[in-house]
Amino acid sequence: MNPDRLKEQAEDAQVEAALRNFRASIHYWSEQEIARPRVIERTGWSRFQTGFWRMIANPTLGGALAAALLITSVGVPVGIHHERVMEAARQARLDQQKRDLQQQLAEEEARKSLAADKVDDGAFLDDVDSDIAQATPDAMQPLASLMIDGPSNSSRR
Amino acid sequence: MATATTVLESMGKPAAAIAYSAERVSNSAAEFAEVAARYRPQIFRFLLASLRDPDSAETLTQDCLLKAHRNWASFRSESSVMTWLLRIAINLQKDHWRSRRLQFWKQTASNSVDADDAGNWLPSGESSPEQQVVAKDQVRQVWKTVKNLSERQRTVFMLRHVEEMEIHEIAQSVGLSEGTVKAHLSRAMVRVRAELGGKR
Numbered sequence: 282m283n284p285d286r287l288k289e290q291a292e293d294a295q296v297e298a299a300l301r302n303f304r305a306s307i308h309y310w311s312e313q314e315i316a317r318p319r320v321i322e323r324t325g326w327s328r329f330q331t332g333f334w335r336m337i338a339n340p341t342l343g344g345a346l347a348a349a350l351l352i353t354s355v356g357v358p359v360g361i362h363h364e365r366v367m368e369a370a371r372q373a374r375l376d377q378q379k380r381d382l383q384q385q386l387a388e389e390e391a392r393k394s395l396a397a398d399k400v401d402d403g404a405f406l407d408d409v410d411s412d413i414a415q416a417t418p419d420a421m422q423p424l425a426s427l428m429i430d431g432p433s434n435s436s437r438r
Numbered sequence: 439m440a441t442a443t444t445v446l447e448s449m450g451k452p453a454a455a456i457a458y459s460a461e462r463v464s465n466s467a468a469e470f471a472e473v474a475a476r477y478r479p480q481i482f483r484f485l486l487a488s489l490r491d492p493d494s495a496e497t498l499t500q501d502c503l504l505k506a507h508r509n510w511a512s513f514r515s516e517s518s519v520m521t522w523l524l525r526i527a528i529n530l531q532k533d534h535w536r537s538r539r540l541q542f543w544k545q546t547a548s549n550s551v552d553a554d555d556a557g558n559w560l561p562s563g564e565s566s567p568e569q570q571v572v573a574k575d576q577v578r579q580v581w582k583t584v585k586n587l588s589e590r591q592r593t594v595f596m597l598r599h600v601e602e603m604e605i606h607e608i609a610q611s612v613g614l615s616e617g618t619v620k621a622h623l624s625r626a627m628v629r630v631r632a633e634l635g636g637k638r
Contacts, residue, residue, distance in 0.1 A: 292635060295576075296627075298576065299576035299577070299630075302560065302580075303576070303577050303600070305560065306560050306577045307486070307487045314496075315482050
């Protein structure tokens with residue numbers, strides 16, 4: 282037989298054997314792996330999650346937790362609303378007191394101003410009178426007395 | 439069931455049609471359960487050989503069966519069930535590689551087995567220790583070559599030499615023509631031969 286042909290046949294046989302072993306190896310590996318139970322590694326977070334859900338699943342603890350959640354979810358908004366209402370009422374009271382005080386102050390100011398005006402007018406008239414009295418010379422006194430008598434005297438004339 | 443029937447009857451569907459439909463769904467579910475149990479090892483094996491990662495292979499096998507279950511009603515038996523399932527597995531494997539490439543900078547835990555270690559899996563059989571050593575060496579060499587093949591060549595090689603599929607079945611699974619499959623297979627075999635021959 283041709284030596285090249287023999288060499289080729291030997292090579293083919295070797296390749297075939299290698300592929301057969303390769304196939305057997307993968308089949309064996311796969312069978313081992315598929316039969317192996319899978320272990321899931323749990324991290325700290327996943328342990329916490331599992332523990333949490335387990336706790337929730339407990340009827341007593343779960344019920345208590347649900348009640349606490351309900352109370353918190355209803356109570357907190359109600360409390361906040363009540364606080365806001367109280368704050369608004371307190372603010373309204375303060376505003377009213379402030380307005381009353383301002384009004385009182387304004388009235389007081391007006392009274393004081395009126396009184397001061399009256400005093401000033403009187404003093405001014407006194408000053409004018411005294412000034413006029415000083416300014417009129419003695420020689421004009423008869424005329425001044427005529428002016429005091431007024432138009433009734435003149436109409437009589 | 440009676441309630442559902444009443445509801446559907448009120449919607450204008452005859453009771454006989456509903457009963458037939460329910461029976462069909464039930465038959466279909468039982469049928470799929472049988473298919474899944476039968477082909478799961480083969481899908482797992484193909485994915486394990488392609489990925490060399492038992493955990494990823496397990497996950498993708500589950501994904502493959504889930505996807506197949508969702509589309510079971512639309513399976514028209516144009517190809518064999520195994521070809522159809524492998525086609526799904528191949529697409530999932532492609533997505534897996536793509537996502538691995540995209541996430542290469544992330545520190546993802548990978549249980550991928552080295553090609554050298556993969557060669558250690560051999561059934562003890564009745565062969566002598568010397569034959570075992572030779573066989574392990576051959577397997578390691580094939581793994582080394584397979585590792586360096588392109589994704590498509592590797593898939594075709596695995597389907598042909600691990601799953602022992604026919605060329606037309608491989609073509610259907612991979613979605614290529616038979617000629618292209620033969621070309622990929624031929625290139626892969628040249629490299630395997632070179633690796634084995636060079637070691638001699």
